[in-house]
Amino acid sequence: MDYKIEELLPLVTWLTDKYTSKESSSVPYETAQMLMEAIIYCIDENRGQYPVAEAGKLPAARILYERGYDIVLDKVYAAKELFEQIMKSFEDYGCMNYRDTIQYGMPAFFTNYDPRFQPQNHLLTMDYPLIDGNSDLCGADLILEYLKGIQEEQKFLNCFERRAVINLLESILPEYQELYLDNICQTVLVRAMECFIAECPVRELVLSEGAEEEIRLFWAEDNKQLIDNKTIQFIRIIMKQFEINSDYFEKAAPGLGSRIWQQYLAKYE
Amino acid sequence: MEKNQDMFQLILEEKKKQELANILTCNEKSSQFGLTLTEHDAQELMVCRNESLKRYQRAEFGTGILEKLIDTFCDSQYIHQSNYTETLEQLQDIFYEFKNEALDLLTDDELLTFMKEQFEGVCSGDLEYLEGTCLDKFAEAVRGGYRGYQGTGGAGEYQQFDLVMRWDKNVYLEILKELFW
Numbered sequence: 001m002d003y004k005i006e007e008l009l010p011l012v013t014w015l016t017d018k019y020t021s022k023e024s025s026s027v028p029y030e031t032a033q034m035l036m037e038a039i040i041y042c043i044d045e046n047r048g049q050y051p052v053a054e055a056g057k058l059p060a061a062r063i064l065y066e067r068g069y070d071i072v073l074d075k076v077y078a079a080k081e082l083f084e085q086i087m088k089s090f091e092d093y094g095c096m097n098y099r100d101t102i103q104y105g106m107p108a109f110f111t112n113y114d115p116r117f118q119p120q121n122h123l124l125t126m127d128y129p130l131i132d133g134n135s136d137l138c139g140a141d142l143i144l145e146y147l148k149g150i151q152e153e154q155k156f157l158n159c160f161e162r163r164a165v166i167n168l169l170e171s172i173l174p175e176y177q178e179l180y181l182d183n184i185c186q187t188v189l190v191r192a193m194e195c196f197i198a199e200c201p202v203r204e205l206v207l208s209e210g211a212e213e214e215i216r217l218f219w220a221e222d223n224k225q226l227i228d229n230k231t232i233q234f235i236r237i238i239m240k241q242f243e244i245n246s247d248y249f250e251k252a253a254p255g256l257g258s259r260i261w262q263q264y265l266a267k268y269e
Numbered sequence: 270m271e272k273n274q275d276m277f278q279l280i281l282e283e284k285k286k287q288e289l290a291n292i293l294t295c296n297e298k299s300s301q302f303g304l305t306l307t308e309h310d311a312q313e314l315m316v317c318r319n320e321s322l323k324r325y326q327r328a329e330f331g332t333g334i335l336e337k338l339i340d341t342f343c344d345s346q347y348i349h350q351s352n353y354t355e356t357l358e359q360l361q362d363i364f365y366e367f368k369n370e371a372l373d374l375l376t377d378d379e380l381l382t383f384m385k386e387q388f389e390g391v392c393s394g395d396l397e398y399l400e401g402t403c404l405d406k407f408a409e410a411v412r413g414g415y416r417g418y419q420g421t422g423g424a425g426e427y428q429q430f431d432l433v434m435r436w437d438k439n440v441y442l443e444i445l446k447e448l449f450w
Contacts (some may be wrong), residue, residue, distance in 0.1 A: 005276055011275075013330040023376035025334050026368065112338035114446060 007061045010038050013181060019117055034118060041120040041139060042068030080110055084145045086154060086160040093157075093165050093184060094177045101128035106244065109143055119233045131185045132252040152248040153185040159242040160188060164205045189249065190256055193234045202238065216264045228257035274327075286314035287335060289316060295336055303350055306339075310354045314392035316360040325365040334377060335366060341381045347394025356396070360384070363400045375418065382423035383407060391427065391435070406430040 015035045016027055021109045027035075043061060046069035085105055105124050111122055120139045130149040138147055165184065168191055169176040179249060188205065196220050198211035207215075219227060229254040239249060243262035292311040299305060306314070314335060338361055340346060344379055348356050367380060375383075387403040388394060410430055411418070418426050 005279055009279060010275075016328075020376075024368070024373065025331055025337070025377055026322065026365065028373065029326045029328055031373075032276070042416045043327035094277065147405045257288070 002111055003061050003122070008036065008039055009174075011061055011226065012036050014115070015039060036075065037120050038117055039065055040071060042066075044068065045071040046189075047142075051255045069115065069119075071079075072119045072140050074109070075144050076113060076115060079140060079144045081145070081146050083110070086147065088149050089158070090154065091162060093162065093169060095128075095169070095180050096178050097181050098128045098184060101126055106143075106147075113140070115140065120154055127181070129183050131183045131189070131249065132255055149248065152246055154246075155244055156185055156242065156249065158190060159244075160203055160205060168205045174243075185249075186252065186256065186259070189235070189252070192238050193231070193256075194262075196234060196238065202241070207242060210260060218262060219264050222265075224257060224261055227261055228254050231260065283429050285315065288335070292333060292335055292339070293345075294371045295339040297337055302344050304348065304353045305350070306354065312356055313354060314361070318361050321362040324362075325364055327368065336363060337377060337381060338364065341385050342388070345385070345389060345394070347388065351403050363396065363404065366400070367404045367408055370404070371411040372423050374411050375423070376417075379418050379423035383418070383426055387427055388426060391431065391433075403427055406432075 006057070012032065015038065016032065018110045019031070019035060020027065026045050034189055039061075043064045046064050057172060088269055090102060092103065101124075105126070109122060109124050113119075114121070118139075122139050122142050124143075126134055126142075126146060130146065135145055165188060169184065171179060172187060173180050192201075192202050193208075194207060194211070195205065199216050200208050200211060201207060218228060222230065232250055234266060235249050235253060235256075239246065275369075289311055291313065292306065293308065296305045318329075318333070318335060335357070338357060342357070342360060364380060364384065367384075371380070382398065384404070388396075388399055392398045392403060407426065407430060409416065414425070
């Protein structure tokens with residue numbers, strides 16, 4: 001949304017009056033900056049609705065701001081509903097970082113998020129990363145996208161026995177409950193691929209003796225690009241097998257490919 | 270960062286247009302106390318105000334504080350035509366300084382009420398004392414969590430923070446009795 005700063009000033013003035021309840025005629029630069037960002041954030045929520053070619057015909061900034069504010073509110077409600085759905089069957093596998101981020105951290109967002117004055121501030125650090133890392137979005141946009149990711153990941157993890165996931169995490173890091181800070185899905189998905197290659201039962205997430213060498217030989221001739229391509233194919237096969245109709249995990253392929261390359265081939269380079 | 274500076278510069282430019290007329294309108298009230306501002310004085314005040322805002326990293330919207338400052342202080346016994354503009358310049362600088370020092374917890378009215386009361390009272394028109402002692406102690410208390418001013422609107426607040434022994438009628442009468450009875 002391409003607005004000149006002059007067009008936004010009346011909005012900043014209005015929002016500042018609201019922020020100070022008209023009891024202060026001036027605010028620190030940081031506050032003025034925060035309120036300007038709040039306005040731009042809400043206006044940007046309308047993106048996609050007004051193509052660049054029609055920039056000259058854009059509605060008044062105030063109208064777009066109010067529409068954007070409503071969109072932000074809708075996203076918060078949607079995120080809240082999604083969070084409640086996730087929590088009905090949420091499993092943290094004993095991982096403290098996962099539990100703290102979702103179960104204890106997320107309610108703080110819904111309690112303290114300020115869509116009027118700081119819609120760009122999502123308040124949480126979200127220490128538990130999604131399978132392909134957290135996006136560059138901010139505010140309600142980020143929270144909604146994050147929760148959608150968490151829901152997809154929970155669906156995938158639910159395809160495995162709780163004990164199988166815990167055993168896998170313990171085999172990687174015995175004190176995983178306190179110390180494991182990575183994404184659980186990533187580890188499970190890599191192991192599922194390994195099981196697939198070594199023809200071990202995928203749902204059990206356990207490799208038989210000699211399987212590692214078999215897997216290394218499988219990847220031995222491949223370069224990074226080929227590993228990425230094969231990883232995408234494996235992800236599709238595994239998701240199909242678990243009846244998960246989503247391409248969410250495919251975007252994690254480059255990260256998983258790197259992990260496989262590091263684990264099996266980097267030392268032979 | 271450059272964009273931010275543009276934004277704050279634009280805010281100041283926008284205000285400039287309407288503010289001069291508004292400040293001069295304040296002469297109607299202040300002239301009752303023998304105080305008036307010329308257009309040149311008003312412009313000088315606005316320039317100083319902008320410098321203060323930059324110095325204290327604040328952005329001002331709407332009508333600004335100058336009119337309120339004039340309205341509050343024009344009946345002061347310590348302000349005369351000869352020191353009117355200069356005093357207003359300093360008062361507005363002090364005002365912004367202590368908005369920051371009190372972490373923006375004081376409203377404009379609370380801060381102005383406190384400033385006016387001390388200026389007329391314990392400071393006897395001394396701006397250095399107002400800034401360096403009265404406001405300094407008050408802001409320190411506010412930063413430390415004191416919120417009593419919310420009930421009083423900033424009036425009658427300084428006594429509890431004042432470390433100087435002031436005039437005490439009872440002690441005076443006691444000494445008087447000792448001396449003459």
